[in-house]
Amino acid sequence: MQISGWGRYPRIQAKLSTPRSEAALAALLDGGPLIARGMGRAYGDSALAAHTVSMLRLNHMIDFDPQTGQLVAEAGVTLQEIITAFLPRGWFLSVTPGTQFVSLGGAIAADVHGKNHHSEGAFSAFVDWFDLMGPGGTVTRCSRTENKELFGWTLGGMGLTGIVLRAAIRLKRVHSGWIRQTTIAAQNLDQALAAFEDTYSATYSMAWIDCAATGDTMGRSIVMNGEHALRADLPATHRARPFDIPGHSGKSIPFDFPGFVLNPWSVRAFNEFYFRMNARKPAQSLVGWENFFYPLDAVRDWNRIYGRKGFMQFQCVVPLDSHAEGLRAILDAISRSGAGSFLAVLKRFGAQDSRLSFPMEGYTLALDFPMTTRALALMPELDRITADHGGRFYLAKDSRLPAQTLLDTDPRWQKFAAMRRQKGLAGQFASAQSERLGL
Amino acid sequence: MSRSILILGANSDIARACAHRFAQDGYAVRLAARDTNALASDVTDIALRHRVDVTAHAFDALDTPGFAAFLDALPELPGTVLCAVGVMGDQDQSQTDPDAAARVLRSNFEGPALILGLLAERFEARGSGTIIGISSVAGDRGRASNYVYGAAKAGFTAFLSGMRNRFARSDIHVVTVKPGFVATRMTEGLDLNPRLTAQPDEVADAIFAAQTKRRNVIYVKPLWRWIMTIIRVLPEVVFKKTSL
Numbered sequence: 001m002q003i004s005g006w007g008r009y010p011r012i013q014a015k016l017s018t019p020r021s022e023a024a025l026a027a028l029l030d031g032g033p034l035i036a037r038g039m040g041r042a043y044g045d046s047a048l049a050a051h052t053v054s055m056l057r058l059n060h061m062i063d064f065d066p067q068t069g070q071l072v073a074e075a076g077v078t079l080q081e082i083i084t085a086f087l088p089r090g091w092f093l094s095v096t097p098g099t100q101f102v103s104l105g106g107a108i109a110a111d112v113h114g115k116n117h118h119s120e121g122a123f124s125a126f127v128d129w130f131d132l133m134g135p136g137g138t139v140t141r142c143s144r145t146e147n148k149e150l151f152g153w154t155l156g157g158m159g160l161t162g163i164v165l166r167a168a169i170r171l172k173r174v175h176s177g178w179i180r181q182t183t184i185a186a187q188n189l190d191q192a193l194a195a196f197e198d199t200y201s202a203t204y205s206m207a208w209i210d211c212a213a214t215g216d217t218m219g220r221s222i223v224m225n226g227e228h229a230l231r232a233d234l235p236a237t238h239r240a241r242p243f244d245i246p247g248h249s250g251k252s253i254p255f256d257f258p259g260f261v262l263n264p265w266s267v268r269a270f271n272e273f274y275f276r277m278n279a280r281k282p283a284q285s286l287v288g289w290e291n292f293f294y295p296l297d298a299v300r301d302w303n304r305i306y307g308r309k310g311f312m313q314f315q316c317v318v319p320l321d322s323h324a325e326g327l328r329a330i331l332d333a334i335s336r337s338g339a340g341s342f343l344a345v346l347k348r349f350g351a352q353d354s355r356l357s358f359p360m361e362g363y364t365l366a367l368d369f370p371m372t373t374r375a376l377a378l379m380p381e382l383d384r385i386t387a388d389h390g391g392r393f394y395l396a397k398d399s400r401l402p403a404q405t406l407l408d409t410d411p412r413w414q415k416f417a418a419m420r421r422q423k424g425l426a427g428q429f430a431s432a433q434s435e436r437l438g439l
Numbered sequence: 440m441s442r443s444i445l446i447l448g449a450n451s452d453i454a455r456a457c458a459h460r461f462a463q464d465g466y467a468v469r470l471a472a473r474d475t476n477a478l479a480s481d482v483t484d485i486a487l488r489h490r491v492d493v494t495a496h497a498f499d500a501l502d503t504p505g506f507a508a509f510l511d512a513l514p515e516l517p518g519t520v521l522c523a524v525g526v527m528g529d530q531d532q533s534q535t536d537p538d539a540a541a542r543v544l545r546s547n548f549e550g551p552a553l554i555l556g557l558l559a560e561r562f563e564a565r566g567s568g569t570i571i572g573i574s575s576v577a578g579d580r581g582r583a584s585n586y587v588y589g590a591a592k593a594g595f596t597a598f599l600s601g602m603r604n605r606f607a608r609s610d611i612h613v614v615t616v617k618p619g620f621v622a623t624r625m626t627e628g629l630d631l632n633p634r635l636t637a638q639p640d641e642v643a644d645a646i647f648a649a650q651t652k653r654r655n656v657i658y659v660k661p662l663w664r665w666i667m668t669i670i671r672v673l674p675e676v677v678f679k680k681t682s683l
Contacts, residue, residue, distance in 0.1 A: 018627055
């Protein structure tokens with residue numbers, strides 16, 4: 001069957017196996033290359049291979065300790081399922097990416113980050129241990145004290161060290177499903193960066209950035225900070241049931257938009273509208289967890305707005321000190337190219353967590369581009385600017401990075417590739433991405 | 440009275456999705472299947488997620504003499520029973536090997552009908568209950584590609600329809616489910632049209648809604664009702680020449 005990542009590019013013809021037991025999974029590891037796949041939310045080719053193994057039926061929850069908040073679950077369990085089961089009991093994910101439709105295994109493989117990276121770290125910071133199935137179906141328990149080498153290479157290792165069967169993660173105590181949100185309208189990039197630094201103590205922060213704005217308003221942003229609301233923060237009407245949030249509409253995109261819908265003018269108009277709408281909102285508000293963490297999940301299949309050809313995401317991080325210059329150069333290159341990015345997100349990162357984590361102390365910029373020749377032509381320039389400023393790239397978003405660029409900007413992957421060859425992992429676990437990048 | 444559901448053939452993907460759906464609404468769940476070892480992880484999972492009482496019970500749909508004892512050993516007479524027992528079998532093998540064909544007929548018709556028949560008696564004595572049988576669109580008209588399985592499902596559909604008729608004036612309700620294509624272990628590897636193929640969760644939602652709304656016969660993807668209506672009304676002279 002044909003499969004693709006969330007960006008719907010590239011698409012490949014693949015055999016998709018769906019094991020329903022550990023034994024059935026082990027039987028698939030016969031030496032030929034394969035890659036595990038969860039919800040398919042990596043944008044590019046991270047979870048694509050001629051033989052792809054869906055982990056979605058290995059999705060049992062195994063244990064929960066209400067004293068420590070430690071949840072043990074199989075890799076196919078989704079973050080949405082974890083929230084559904086545990087938020088009503090006063091627990092939330094310690095780290096969550098911008099969608100709840102990812103699997104636990106995928107979150108570990110990509111070492112995903114969220115709006116609290118600067119304050120609390122990446123997903124890996126809350127992984128106590130996992131069981132990893134390697135070549136021949138052997139299972140290894142990995143943690144910070146047990147098989148720590150493999151533990152380190154697997155967090156952020158894009159599924160290339162083996163298949164995570166089950167993991168123990170720590171959830172976070174919360175007292176409501178609401179977030180106290182603070183919104184700051186920044187008129188340009190300098191103001192936006194200043195807002196991030198001024199509010200560094202906020203637990204959650206991110207900014208939507210208008211890539212269509214130029215000149216004096218280049219980099220204008222809506223910076224959003226958030227804190228979990230206590231019961232006392234809620235209006236009296238919500239206090240009795242602090243975890244109940246009036247629901248999402250759950251609209252979906254019923255068909256692929258034709259290619260012309262997203263063009264430089266519509267993107268500009270949308271961004272203008274979005275900026276003005278948010279700039280007018282009150283600076284302080286109480287929002288439900290879905291609206292705060294997962295605004296795009298409200299529109300199911302939103303990737304279809306990019307039409308049949310799909311889209312790509314570019315996400316880099318530029319280290320502190322060179323970040324302002326680097327971000328400005330990137331924004332400038334985008335506006336010169338006219339390949340406007342519809343959805344763009346800016347975020348302050350804290351220090352790198354695990355050995356292969358993408359985040360580092362600095363700023364990350366995530367941009368969506370429709371799959372057009374103009375956008376493709378822009379990518380090498382964004383790569384070069386990122387490299388020139390000491391930055392690096394997020395593989396969970398990538399579908400086109402040249403191998404040399406990755407290895408030059410991020411030498412950790414050279415060691416990773418050598419480790420894979422030495423341990424005999426390269427033949428058993430491979431994705432379209434690992435082959436493209438020579439990992 | 441706390442509500443409970445007995446799920447027969449609980450190792451299937453549809454059964455598992457239904458167990459979660461009913462547990463989500465607070466039902467105690469009784470999982471029954473031949474291989475109870477395979478149910479252990481589901482018992483833990485469902486209890487952990489939904490904080491309901493979940494137990495596993497050994498049940499073999501081909502062991503008719505053991506049915507009464509199986510029902511007696513349950514923690515309670517369930518409020519709802521869902522029968523998801525069934526095997527597709529291999530049509531070619533069923534044509535040449537009577538034992539294989541008998542296994543398909545017994546697993547899809549005889550076993551499910553007899554156990555639900557016994558439960559119906561107990562429901563009648565109590566005066567209430569919901570019986571949900573997972574039949575198949577394959578039972579709507581016999582086709583060359585799977586008529587042994589189809590015939591068994593046709594029998595099961597007729598059995599459910601008869602019970603529904605019998606209990607029409609009582610508090611016992613019978614639901615016939617014809618899921619159409621579902622993305623399960625049974626259909627893995629087949630290239631199915633996504634518009635006609637339901638996910639197990641969708642089937643579970645449809646079944647739960649059918650119980651609540653007391654619906655009689657449901658198809659999960661609405662298109663199937665139209666397709667099967669056309670297939671049923673095709674004149675035999677035309678139908679016999681088709682290869683569907």
